[in-house]
Amino acid sequence: MRRRHFRTTFSSVRLAAFLLLWLPLAVAAADIRIGVLAWQGEESAAAEWQPLLASLQGSLPGHRLQPSYLDLGGMENAVAAGRVDFVVTNPGNYVALEALYGVTRIATQIIEAGQDSAHTVGSAVIVRDDRHALKRLEDLKGQRLAAVSPDAFGGYQVVWAELKRHGVDPEDGDITPVFTGFPMTRVIEALENGSADAGAIRSCLLERLEREGRVPAGRYRVLSPQGAERPCKSSSPVYPGWAFAAAPKTSPGLAREVLIALLGLPAERTGQTWGVPADYHPVHGMLRELQITPYDFLREHRLEAQIRRYWPLAAALAMLLACWLAYTLRVEVLVQRRTRELSAALAARDQLAESIQAHRQQMEHLSRLSILGELSGTLAHELNQPLATISNYALGLARRLDNGTLSSAATAQAAAEIASESERAAGILAGIRAFARKRTRIRETVDLPTLIDGAVRLFRGMIHDAPQVDVIDRLPADRRAVEVDPLQIQQVLLNLLKNGLDAQRSARRSGHPMTITVEIAADDGARISVRDHGTGMSGEEQSRLFEPFFTTKADGMGLGLSISRSIAEAHGGTLDALAPDAGPGLVLRLQIPLAATAPETDEPAQ
Numbered sequence: 025m026r027r028r029h030f031r032t033t034f035s036s037v038r039l040a041a042f043l044l045l046w047l048p049l050a051v052a053a054a055d056i057r058i059g060v061l062a063w064q065g066e067e068s069a070a071a072e073w074q075p076l077l078a079s080l081q082g083s084l085p086g087h088r089l090q091p092s093y094l095d096l097g098g099m100e101n102a103v104a105a106g107r108v109d110f111v112v113t114n115p116g117n118y119v120a121l122e123a124l125y126g127v128t129r130i131a132t133q134i135i136e137a138g139q140d141s142a143h144t145v146g147s148a149v150i151v152r153d154d155r156h157a158l159k160r161l162e163d164l165k166g167q168r169l170a171a172v173s174p175d176a177f178g179g180y181q182v183v184w185a186e187l188k189r190h191g192v193d194p195e196d197g198d199i200t201p202v203f204t205g206f207p208m209t210r211v212i213e214a215l216e217n218g219s220a221d222a223g224a225i226r227s228c229l230l231e232r233l234e235r236e237g238r239v240p241a242g243r244y245r246v247l248s249p250q251g252a253e254r255p256c257k258s259s260s261p262v263y264p265g266w267a268f269a270a271a272p273k274t275s276p277g278l279a280r281e282v283l284i285a286l287l288g289l290p291a292e293r294t295g296q297t298w299g300v301p302a303d304y305h306p307v308h309g310m311l312r313e314l315q316i317t318p319y320d321f322l323r324e325h326r327l328e329a330q331i332r333r334y335w336p337l338a339a340a341l342a343m344l345l346a347c348w349l350a351y352t353l354r355v356e357v358l359v360q361r362r363t364r365e366l367s368a369a370l371a372a373r374d375q376l377a378e379s380i381q382a383h384r385q386q387m388e389h390l391s392r393l394s395i396l397g398e399l400s401g402t403l404a405h406e407l408n409q410p411l412a413t414i415s416n417y418a419l420g421l422a423r424r425l426d427n428g429t430l431s432s433a434a435t436a437q438a439a440a441e442i443a444s445e446s447e448r449a450a451g452i453l454a455g456i457r458a459f460a461r462k463r464t465r466i467r468e469t470v471d472l473p474t475l476i477d478g479a480v481r482l483f484r485g486m487i488h489d490a491p492q493v494d495v496i497d498r499l500p501a502d503r504r505a506v507e508v509d510p511l512q513i514q515q516v517l518l519n520l521l522k523n524g525l526d527a528q529r530s531a532r533r534s535g536h537p538m539t540i541t542v543e544i545a546a547d548d549g550a551r552i553s554v555r556d557h558g559t560g561m562s563g564e565e566q567s568r569l570f571e572p573f574f575t576t577k578a579d580g581m582g583l584g585l586s587i588s589r590s591i592a593e594a595h596g597g598t599l600d601a602l603a604p605d606a607g608p609g610l611v612l613r614l615q616i617p618l619a620a621t622a623p624e625t626d627e628p629a630q
């Protein structure tokens with residue numbers, strides 16, 4: 025009993041183990057999941073593929089076919105996730121799945137009877153026959169091309185590759201694509217309604233539509249037709265057709281079973297034929313030319329490779345550029361800052377120069393007023409003389425008129441004297457007024473000896489006991505002109521003469537004649553030496569002579585010589601003092617350049 029029980033238990037365990045191990049396998053083997061590419065939606069794909077799948081199901085009684093109709097993305101996801109055992113798809117998609125996931129074709133579709141499996145899918149580019157200018161694919165430049173979809177293999181990609189080979193690249197904008205969507209007859213509608221100039225369709229479609237009477241024969245023409253021996257006109261080479269392929273994990277036994285079933289299907293029942301698997305290399309080549317899936321990496325790859333190859337150079341260039349930019353910016357900033365500083369400094373300098381100039385003019389003016397002030401006592405006396413003479417003559421005339429002794433000759437002489445004395449007084453006043461006037465810097469070409477004579481006359485006119493001043497003129501006839509401010513030079517000379525007179529007075533030789541020698545100096549300029557016979561100077565005094573405010577006089581300002589030297593320097597000249605060759609006194613020497621041209625009024629020296 026125990027033995028029987030044991031045997032029974034043993035058989036139940038063996039059965040359970042058998043069922044556990046083999047049942048799932050048996051169930052799995054029964055299901056065959058087939059992914060079918062559905063271009064125009066699930067419904068139309070189901071209608072198209074139903075006859076084939078039904079026949080196949082009939083040939084595989086031990087299995088249950090489970091078709092799923094997928095778009096391109098769905099197809100890839102299903103293969104990647106292992107949700108399908110077989111795929112039925114177009115050549116482009118098959119090549120992509122083969123390259124990316126290792127699906128293996130077991131059969132290739134043949135569409136028309138008599139085709140071989142390697143040459144079934146081609147494309148025709150058609151135009152309306154009345155478009156006479158469009159003969160070859162090259163003629164499509166600038167035209168609109170209708171096609172069903174950019175992803176359609178026979179409906180667009182084959183044409184795209186062929187156009188590229190003919191130098192017309194849609195990606196470069198050589199043509200304008202017009203995508204109509206499925207069914208493909210919409211492409212022909214686009215040509216009919218004028219929304220496109222040419223259309224891309226699968227080859228044999230035009231011939232079929234003509235056969236069925238849906239398109240009048242000869243209404244459309246195929247551009248650049250190839251393979252005259254083939255039954256349908258095509259503008260492109262002919263590629264292998266749709267592939268029936270096994271997923272990577274599908275067992276070879278199952279693949280073999282399905283393949284045998286597929287090849288054994290009668291064409292009349294399914295409406296299509298499956299042949300031996302074709303060589304898809306031409307499809308690979310075409311997709312590589314277009315650099316689209318699975319060769320889209322070539323686009324990135326090229327760019328990446330370039331970047332990888334040249335990035336050190338690009339980085340170095342970028343760094344150089346950045347350095348150069350930084351340097352340029354820095355230089356620009358520095359230049360701008362320096363320019364601002366320089367302009368400010370220049371403006372400050374100009375302002376300073378202006379104020380120095382204004383001060384100098386003020387000083388010169390003050391100095392002239394000071395000379396006038398010092399001379400005013402004698403000036404009053406000087407003016408007194410002509411006024412007294414005029415008064416005398418006038419009184420004399422009145423007296424003679426009273427006692428009836430006024431002759432016309434006496435009246436004329438008195439009038440002449442009065443006029444001459446008035447003129448003398450007016451001359452003195454005019455000189456003083458001109459001398460005292462404030463003025464800005466001027467330059468005039470004047471005859472130098474004439475200028476010196478004028479200064480001497482003014483000096484002697486203003487001082488009643490002025491000593492004689494001898495002017496010794498040693499200038500050659502053709503080199504006498506100087507370009508100066510005459511009044512300033514006169515101011516210097518007056519100052520020197522007055523200083524000389526003061527020194528002669530101190531030395532009690534006030535009546536001693538003074539001399540002014542004018543001659544050509546060693547540097548080819550003019551040299552004017554004013555010699556007096558006064559006290560002369562000690563060495564210490566001589567070194568301070570031109571210092572502003574240096575004076576030995578009780579009422580002196582000590583500005584005369586320093587202003588005189590600055591006037592000499594403003595004329596490009598010098599002023600210095602030296603002891604005379606012989607005798608007492610001092611020589612003050614003013615040197616100024618001669619003018620290049622003669623003065624306008626060529627008065628002779630007096």
Ligand code: ADP
Nearest residue numbers: 523524527560575576577580581582583584585
């Ligand atoms: P100021 O005449 O008002 O003193 P200056 O600058 O003209 O001012 O002269 C400065 C000083 O130089 C005078 O005080 C004087 O001592 C001295 N000096 C100028 N000229 C002579 C001269 N010809 N002989 C001697 N001393 C002179």
